[in-house]
Amino acid sequence: MAVVGYIRKGQIKLKQQRLAIESNMPVCKWFQEKSGADSAKVFDKLIKYLWAEDTVAVFDLGDLGQSVEEVEKRLRKFCKKRLSVYWHNQGLQLSSDSLQGVLAALDVMRSLPSHASQQRSDFPSVHKLLTFPEPKPGRRRKVDYQAVAVWRAQHCASIASTAQEFGISAATVKRACRANLVLSQTGT
Known part of the structure; x- marks a missing residue:
């Protein structure tokens, strides 16, 4: 049961992502995507390297792809191989069964009717879909x-x-x- 890191160039530098993940999880091998052009190639190498019940460590679940559909497709591949994902940004270890739940949530989000004035391109980003909202500060309500x-x-x-x-x-x-x-x- 190896832990393999997958990082992708984004808002946070590759070195910072790597250090953050390694601070919580020992990683035996790294796969890093430096540009969108090598995305498929790097991901295919990652999938070939992994065995059932290995763990893929990512900084943010949205780093698995450039669109919701791409992330969903990759998560489905993880589920087929019975892999788990360590999601550093949220501090979660998602088993393949938990990933099925994430995929179900994405399916529900996609099936919701969009507002009449809202275009399909306004669909929330992967990051917004896959992060938990911070509790809003403020005074407690007096009434239910x-x-x-x-x-x-x-x-x-x-x-x-x-x-x-x-x-x-x-x-x-x-x-x-x-x-x-x-x-x-x-x-x-």
């Missing part, structure tokens, strides 16, 4: 948004009466309803 939205929907209440019922502002009621897709049932 879902409870506000449900109460308003059940009672067909106006924004003002809902605000009065919960002791919150009208703006908070609007945010709660917008977050739970109950915008306006009474026309107010």
